[in-house]
Amino acid sequence: MSHLQPAQPALDPAKFRDPLVTAKGEKRAAVALSGLRTLWVNTGTLCNITCRNCYIESSPRNDALAYLTAAEVAAYLDEIGRDRLPVEEVGFTGGEPFLNRELPSMLRDVLRRGHRALVLTNAMRPMRNHAAALLALRAEFGPDRLTLRVSLDHHDADLHDLERQEGSFAVALDGLRWLAREGFRVHVAGRADFGREGEAAMREGFARVFADNAVPVDAADPVALMLFPEMDAGRDVPEITEACWGILGKSPDSVMCASTRMVVKRKGAERPAVLACTLLPYDERFELGATLAEASRPVPLNHPHCARFCVLGGAACSR
Structure with missing residues (x-):
């Protein structure tokens, strides 16, 4: 089975340049913040492994x-x-969040204030190094308000390892089994197009892995097993105009930036900044301010990821 996708047309360089209008001169869609329901925290871009196609590098x-x-x-x-x-x-992403030694303190602060917490992790050694802290959080706050979402790009170990590194599937699966045995709430994130067999077959393959390893994840549940579309900013994709909402039968409120923001701290910066979403950590056009109040203004959908991942792909990083 090949993991490679058919060649796609390159992105027209005239697209996604003007925040107000598209290359065809049509009014670009923008998304207002209807209510901040998920705050993402990027704990840092350092990771214990190097993946071949990491959108955040x-x-x-x-x-x-x-x-x-x-x-x-x-x-x-x-x-x-x-x-x-x-x-x-409050969701925590990276890099690998467990490389940040202050993550357990952040999680405890989030949970004691009554919020749910979500951590995106590869479930490898950095996570296991915090086993005692995780067990303490589970004991203090119970198993339902902290979710660990483990990255498994594919249910086939060889394909996963081809993307991440040799042997990484076995280590991640061992971490996933540990979380399940210890009673943590676990979800899994895979890649929808990886392997080219289609979503139904991908979910069936993951279901077999979960059953064989006593992992209580419902592979048919699109939240418990999230299959994300590929993110290649160099591939062609239509720009999203105001008219697209009616054509596609979608509401702007369904797009991630209607309800989420992400906090990052750039290397050398004096203070953190708030971005429009998790997908565009380096694009300064999507840096909205230093506070959540400053970052509450509308977001023009002026990037290929806005179209492919959110509007046309229907994906979101949280519920």
Whole structure:
């Protein structure tokens, strides 16, 4: 089975240049913040492995996004409480979040304030190094408000390892089994187009892996097993105009930036910044301010990921 996809047309360089109008001169769609329900925290771009197609280019050497501190995250949690923002969940992504030694403190702060917490992890050694802290959080707050979403690109070990590194599937699966045995709430993230067999076959393959390893994940549940579309900003994709909402039968409120923002700290920066979403960590056009209040303005859908991943792909990083 090949993991390679058919060649796709290259992106027209005239597209996604003007935040107000498309290359054809039509009014570009923008998405207003209907209510901040998920706050994402990028704990830093460093990762214990280097994947072939990581959209954020995480690696053991990429520190373009520095480690956030628990105190910096607490300031945003304070803002949420002070302004009574409707945040339900705080998600942690990277890089590998468990490389940030302050992650357990951040998680405890989120949980004690009554929010749900979600951690995106490869479930490898960095996570296992925090086993005692994770068990303490589960004991203090119970198993239902902390979710660990483990990255398995494919249910076939060889294809997963081809993307991540040799032997990584076995290590990640061992981490997933440990989480299941210890009673943590677990989800899995895969890649929808990886392997080219189609979504139904992908879900069936994952279901076999889950059953064989006593992992309580429903492979038919699109939240418990999220299959994300590929993100290649160099491939052609239509621009999204205001008219597209009616044509596609979609609401702007269904798009991720209607309900989410992400906090990052750029290398060398004095303070963190708030971005429109998790997918565009390096594009300064999507940096909205230093506070959640400043970042509440509408977001023009002026990037290929906005079209392919969110509007046409129907994906979201949280529920």
